[in-house]
Amino acid sequence: MAVSETVAATPPAATPTPPPPSRGRRGRNAAYWLYLLPGAVLFLLVIGAPLVGTLYLSLTKWSGIGDPRWVGLANYQQLLQDDVFWASFRNTIWMLVAMVVVPTVLGLLLAAVLFDVIGRRFKPRTAAALRAAFYLPQVLPVVVAGIVWGWILRPDGAFNSLLDAVGLGALRHDWLGDPGTALPAVMAVMIWVQIGYPVVVFMAALQRVDPELYEAAEVDGANWLHRFRAITLPQIRPETFVVALTCTIAALKVFGPIFALTRGGPDNATNVPSYFAYYTFFKKLQVGYGSAISMVLTLIIVVVAGVFIWMQARSERRDRGF
């Protein structure tokens, strides 16, 4: 997989250049800065400056009109006492379960089964067709998927009709309208959206694994579960890191599905930080407060990404025996 390989490839790239005669070398390399210029200017305009702008706004009160009023850390203090803020981050933990934990675990199992059992004992075409079914939701605009699911889960939607049809009519429910079931329903939709990604990445990863490892293990009498734990899991650990990292970032940032399914409701039962920030910016017109929410979310994402990359580097070093 491209990403994991590149993650792995970056650190060594730092070392190999032999120390060149410094004057000529530096003179030659300096010309390359020109190539970085357009990207750097765009980067500063579209990402650097707005990020600093949001940081500044998070220290002010502002409705978007007139001049922002400096309030120091007041927005952050207010956040700590805001129940909606805490609810949104509690819901993020559930989003991590639905978008990272379940898809990664299920994805590992499915990929291993598709590759190892169905790809080998049946036709590879069968495995490819099944994989496509799991992957399909990943190619759709997630908002469109959210709108279809929103209709399916409505009180008069397809899911309740299905319950009626199989004689479980007693379970009919307003799945997204009841604070008790809205979050589990959204989580189920997110699992449906997300599952194809790990399946495809892990199946690609498994093609990298030397088949002789499995054959040797089979000869030694290892059953499927033994082989899964002793060979599959360790061999595709780099991909597991990448999947876990990208899914974690996606879960922390999730916005579109919440917007399409529930708009954070009912009663904040499915609110998440990014929707909370959007709502605070553009519906409540509290720009300073919205900026503070965004900065907290940014900080969490940066820390989480840092921890992931550090853990990956450490596990790679261990593998190389350092």
Added chain:
Amino acid sequence: MGVTLTPSTAPVTPARPVRDRHHRGVSRWVVLALVTLGALVMLVPFAFMLLNAFKSPGDYSSGGPLSWPTEFYTKGLRTYWTEVNFPLKFWNSAVIAGSVAVLGVAVSLLNAYALGIGRVRGRLWIVGLFLLANMLPQEALIYPLYYVAKQVGLYNTQLSVIIIFTVIQSAFGTYLLASVMGTFPRSLLEAAALDGAGKWTVLWRVVFPNLRPTLAVLLIFFFIWTWNEFLIPLVMLIDNQTQTIPVALASLQGDRLMDAPTTNAGALISLVPAILFFLIFQRTLARGITAGAEK
């Protein structure tokens, strides 16, 4: 969704001729049945959508969501098509995603040339910065972008969205291409330099042709990711003339026009381009991934 690298359908490795007792066992059929059941569950929402996209409102209210349509009703599709001016929305999405894909790849290529081949000082930090930029929540950028776009007259223009996504996507592209170029054979570069080729010539005559498969994959990813983006187009594009397909569908949610069959018809129309791209690009993707893996 942000950084989902979606390598799609590299062909599954052919079955190896290993024969053991499992081969004849029942267990493999049980496994196949379970996985197939799972795959069918994945497809159920699509079936619901198809079933109800071709149903008249009267048919829907009398028969419910699960009944078979009594007639092949296409008025819902046509209503959605004309009411939201779907061809225009399609064009808007295509212009935005297409421009971002091309510009994003160009910017990534230039950045990565300086970082991966030029090996400018501090490149690891710069690459790290780009990677981080790609992970930022868009909420941390959106208000200043929205405010400045209003000030300079870019609000509600496709250009604003194109510029923003060119930068966001190229942040990832730079990260990916910089590490691919870090492993570019130095001998090729040195040979070109001996022939007197300047840096610009080396980039276009040596580096670009060699990286073409990777660039193609990047182009496709940028296109699909931008096509599916939601928050920034939702904030930046506010009227019928400029909106993209997902924003158009979402802003009609709850509208009087959108009864259940029309909602499904609208969703169906909105999904078709994404599925078509996926099918068309599948082969390129598979090839690109393999090319990338060989390094």
